[in-house]
Amino acid sequence: MPGADDFLAPVLDRAGAVAFRESLRARGSVVVFTxxxxxxLHEGHVHYLAWARAQxxxxxxxxxxxxxxxxxxxxxxxxxxxxxxxSVLAALRSVxxxxxxxESTPVALLAALKPDVHVKSDQYRIEELxxxxxxxxxxxxxxxxxxxxxxxxxxxxxxxxSRPGR
Numbered sequence: 001m002p003g004a005d006d007f008l009a010p011v012l013d014r015a016g017a018v019a020f021r022e023s024l025r026a027r028g029s030v031v032v033f034t035x036x037x038x039x040x041l042h043e044g045h046v047h048y049l050a051w052a053r054a055q056x057x058x059x060x061x062x063x064x065x066x067x068x069x070x071x072x073x074x075x076x077x078x079x080x081x082x083x084x085x086x087s088v089l090a091a092l093r094s095v096x097x098x099x100x101x102x103e104s105t106p107v108a109l110l111a112a113l114k115p116d117v118h119v120k121s122d123q124y125r126i127e128e129l130x131x132x133x134x135x136x137x138x139x140x141x142x143x144x145x146x147x148x149x150x151x152x153x154x155x156x157x158x159x160x161x162s163r164p165g166r
Contacts, residue, residue, distance in 0.1 A: 032055050060115065
């Protein structure tokens with residue numbers, strides 16, 4: 001009988017993620033990468049990750065480390081520490097591996113991984129992405145996933161803060 005960990009994607013360091021990507025590529029798999037803070041996983045995240053996974057054979061998710069989330073989102077974030085966020089992502093059927101990174105952008109991680117496809121939300125413009133050049137210089141392409149309006153951690157936190165009795 002399988003154990004609970006058999007149903008979780010691996011949470012890897014950078015070297016482990018590169019080795020994982022190499023094993024996938026050796027089998028001819030199209031490797032997709034996306035990244036984010038994924039604090040308080042919600043419906044928007046789930047649809048985004050499923051869309052990203054559908055763009056290839058395997059999805060590696062770059063997950064901002066706690067210090068990186070604070071730099072991006074402010075001193076009160078993340079709400080859920082890295083290990084918890086990584087565990088929840090690893091339990092999603094669409095996620096094949098999770099890798100943490102400390103920087104505010106995934107540029108260095110993308111330079112190491114060289115994915116075939118890098119997915120971002122269509123809230124961005126490809127021309128404005130700092131990672132654009134590293135992805136394209138290694139032969140990858142960038143795709144923009146549909147964004148579900150009103151489905152964000154910020155929206156959830158605002159709803160909670162506005163509730164009476166808080």
